[in-house]
Amino acid sequence: VRSALIKAIFLHFPHVLIYLFKLFSSSFNSSKEIKNHTKKYQLAASSCIENYRSKKQYTIKNPLLIENPYGTIEQSMFVHFTTDKVGSLRYTIHVEDDSISDFTRTMNVVTSEPENKTKSDNESKVKDETDLIQASEVEQVKEAKQVLETERVSEIEQASETEQSTEVELVSEIEQINETEQASENEFVVMEGTLLGFVPGMRNYVQLEIVDEDGNQLEEAYFYLDWAKNDTLPRQFKPKYLTTKEAQKNEMYLVYGYNSKESSTKGIILVDDYGCTRGVIRTKNNQWYGDIIVVDEAMYYPYSKTKFVKLNSIGSMEEIYSLKEYKLYQGFTYDKIENRIIFIGSDKLGETTGDKVIELNLITGTETLLFDFKTQCADLYEKYKESEYNQSKESWIDLNGIQMVTENDILVSSKDLSSIFRINDIYDNPNINCIISEEGLWKDTIYKDLLLHKIGEFETHLGQTDIKVMAEDKDLMPGQFFVGLENRHIHQSQILYDIDWNQLLQEMDSNHMIIPDVVIENMEESSETEIDEESVLEDEKPKSTYYKYIIDMNTRTFTLAEMISLPYVGEYGSSDLEQGNIVYSYLNEQDKYIFGRTSDQKTQQFELSEEDRLKHVDYHSMAGLFFEK
Numbered sequence: 001v002r003s004a005l006i007k008a009i010f011l012h013f014p015h016v017l018i019y020l021f022k023l024f025s026s027s028f029n030s031s032k033e034i035k036n037h038t039k040k041y042q043l044a045a046s047s048c049i050e051n052y053r054s055k056k057q058y059t060i061k062n063p064l065l066i067e068n069p070y071g072t073i074e075q076s077m078f079v080h081f082t083t084d085k086v087g088s089l090r091y092t093i094h095v096e097d098d099s100i101s102d103f104t105r106t107m108n109v110v111t112s113e114p115e116n117k118t119k120s121d122n123e124s125k126v127k128d129e130t131d132l133i134q135a136s137e138v139e140q141v142k143e144a145k146q147v148l149e150t151e152r153v154s155e156i157e158q159a160s161e162t163e164q165s166t167e168v169e170l171v172s173e174i175e176q177i178n179e180t181e182q183a184s185e186n187e188f189v190v191m192e193g194t195l196l197g198f199v200p201g202m203r204n205y206v207q208l209e210i211v212d213e214d215g216n217q218l219e220e221a222y223f224y225l226d227w228a229k230n231d232t233l234p235r236q237f238k239p240k241y242l243t244t245k246e247a248q249k250n251e252m253y254l255v256y257g258y259n260s261k262e263s264s265t266k267g268i269i270l271v272d273d274y275g276c277t278r279g280v281i282r283t284k285n286n287q288w289y290g291d292i293i294v295v296d297e298a299m300y301y302p303y304s305k306t307k308f309v310k311l312n313s314i315g316s317m318e319e320i321y322s323l324k325e326y327k328l329y330q331g332f333t334y335d336k337i338e339n340r341i342i343f344i345g346s347d348k349l350g351e352t353t354g355d356k357v358i359e360l361n362l363i364t365g366t367e368t369l370l371f372d373f374k375t376q377c378a379d380l381y382e383k384y385k386e387s388e389y390n391q392s393k394e395s396w397i398d399l400n401g402i403q404m405v406t407e408n409d410i411l412v413s414s415k416d417l418s419s420i421f422r423i424n425d426i427y428d429n430p431n432i433n434c435i436i437s438e439e440g441l442w443k444d445t446i447y448k449d450l451l452l453h454k455i456g457e458f459e460t461h462l463g464q465t466d467i468k469v470m471a472e473d474k475d476l477m478p479g480q481f482f483v484g485l486e487n488r489h490i491h492q493s494q495i496l497y498d499i500d501w502n503q504l505l506q507e508m509d510s511n512h513m514i515i516p517d518v519v520i521e522n523m524e525e526s527s528e529t530e531i532d533e534e535s536v537l538e539d540e541k542p543k544s545t546y547y548k549y550i551i552d553m554n555t556r557t558f559t560l561a562e563m564i565s566l567p568y569v570g571e572y573g574s575s576d577l578e579q580g581n582i583v584y585s586y587l588n589e590q591d592k593y594i595f596g597r598t599s600d601q602k603t604q605q606f607e608l609s610e611e612d613r614l615k616h617v618d619y620h621s622m623a624g625l626f627f628e629k
Helices: 002-012 039-054 129-138 161-185 378-384 501-508
Strands: 015-021 063-065 076-083 088-095 103-109 108-113 141-148 189-196 201-211 217-227 238-242 250-255 265-271 276-280 293-295 296-303 307-313 317-322 324-334 339-349 356-361 367-374 399-405 411-416 418-426 431-436 453-455 465-469 480-487 544-551 557-566 573-580 582-586 593-599 603-606 614-622
Touching: 015 189, 039 063, 039 076, 039 317, 088 161, 088 367, 108 141, 129 582, 189 418, 238 593, 265 411, 296 324, 339 399, 411 465, 465 573, 480 573, 557 573, 557 582, 573 614, 582 614
Parallel strands: 015 063, 324 399, 453 557
Antiparallel strands: 015 141, 063 076, 076 189, 088 103, 088 201, 108 189, 201 217, 238 603, 250 265, 250 614, 265 276, 293 296, 296 307, 307 317, 324 339, 339 356, 356 367, 399 411, 411 418, 418 431, 465 480, 480 544, 544 557, 573 582, 582 593, 593 603
C-alpha cells in the first residue's frame, strides 16, 4: 500500500537540493588506514556541514542531504531541515524490485531551535567552501558539489482521474504549507539525523513523514536518488529459509568479517530481515573484536585492534581513542557507571597474547592494566610452557569473552580452560571470586574450592564462546543472574594437556540426559572443514549447543535454564540469544556460510555465495542511535 502511494505521489514531488562530499584520496579497499577516519577530517566535515546549514532554512520539501559526509556509514545520507511540526521523523525507502521489501524506520533525530534569519539567503554571510576546506587542511575532501534534481520521476502506472485530482489538491496543500512555514519561521524546529538503508545500483524512492505520537501524519515529502552500484558487496544475501512473513522488525543483522572471492569488506554490514544490505559501518579491517555497544545515542566499537571509536547518531566519529601500551585481542564490555570500556588485550611489547584485562577510561582516554592472568595464574602459565603447544603464537589461555556483572565485577571466559572466571572488585582489588566449569577439570588444582556447584544432570560447557550476561529478570532473586553461552563441546586444552577426556566425559555422564528446549529446524547437518581428531570423541559428531544458565551467588551454584540445539558452528561461527531470537552463523557441508535467526518456530536463514566468508553475526535494533527508541 505504501509503495503504491509513493508511486502515485511521485508524479508531483518537489525538487530536492542535494550536496555531496567527494572523497578522492585512498579507496575503502586500500590496505592503508582510511584517511577520513581521523579527528582532523571529522572536524572539517562538521565545519562543511555547518557551512551548508547557514546558507538557508531548509524544509522537509527541500532538505539538505549529504551522502555519508563523515565517511563512516555507506548507503546513508545526512538529512537536515526545519519544521513547525512537533513529532517524529519516519521514512520509507522503496526500490522497484519485488524481492526487496520497503525499508521503513523512525529516525533518531537531533532537534534544536534554528537561529532567526533577518536577511535573505543571498545576503547571508557564507564562507566559500574551497577556502573552508583549505583552511582545515584536509586535502582528501573535494569541494562539495551542489546538485539540483530537476527531473520528475516518469509515470510508473497510469493514475486514475481520482488519483490525479487528489494529487492536484496535494500540490495546492503543499503551496499553502510553504506559505505558512515562511510566516512562522521563528517557530521552526531543526531536525537532522541519518537516513540509512539505501540500495546500491538502483533508483531509491524516499518518503519522509513527520508523525505525531499516535502515528498520524503531520507533514510529508517525496524524492528519489539514483545510488551508485557497489561491486564489493551483494545487494541482497540469498534467502535460504523464510518460514515466516512476520512484519518487518527494527532489528538488523550485523555481519562482521565478510570476505568475498573478489574483495573484502572493511566494516560491519547491516542487513535487514529480508537479507538486503542496508549499510556498512566502516572499520580499518574486516576482523571481529567484539559486538557494538549503543549507549546515550552513541555507539562504541573497535575500529581496529588499537583504536576504539565513539560514533554519534549523524555518523560522526565524536571520539577516537588510540591505545598506546596495549592492543585489543577479543571481546570488550562497557561500564556505564564509570564510563569505561574493559577489554581483553595484550601488551604491545609483551611475549604473550590476549591474557590481560585492561580498562580504557572514556573521559581521560588513558589505559590501565586491571588483571593479568599470566601473573595472577602463574602456575597455569608454567604448565602451558611444559606442553607441546608452548611455541604457539595464539593466546595460551584463549580468553574469548568478557561481561560486566555488577558495577565492580566481571566475567571472563577462557575457551582453552572451558571455564568462566568471575573477577570481583576489578578496579581496586581484583580477585577471582569463583569459576564456572566442570569440576573434573580442576579437581587436582589449587582452584578447586573456587568452583560453583552444578545443580542438575547435564553436560557442562566445554570450549565455550559468546558468553553474555542477560538482562535482569523480575523472577530472579538478588544475587542471581542469567548467563548465555555457546557450548562447542571441544575436548581439548593447551594448558590441561594431561586430562583423560574419555574418563572425564564418563564422569560427567554426558549422554543427553535432557531434551533441548528448541531444536533449530530446516538446518542441514554441518561440520567444519578441518577438525582436530583429538578435539572430539571418535563416536561423536561435531555439535554446538546454546546454553542459558542461572547463576546463584547466594548458594554458589549454577544450573541449566534453557538449551537450544545448533548445527556445529565451527571456528568462524557464532550464536546469541537476543530478544527471544537465537541468532547464529555457521559453515555447512557444502562449504557455504549460513546466518539467520529462529524464534517460536519461525526461521530465517541466508546463504553466502561459495567461497565467501564471515566471522561473526549479531542482531541489533540500533534503537537510540540511528532509529528512535
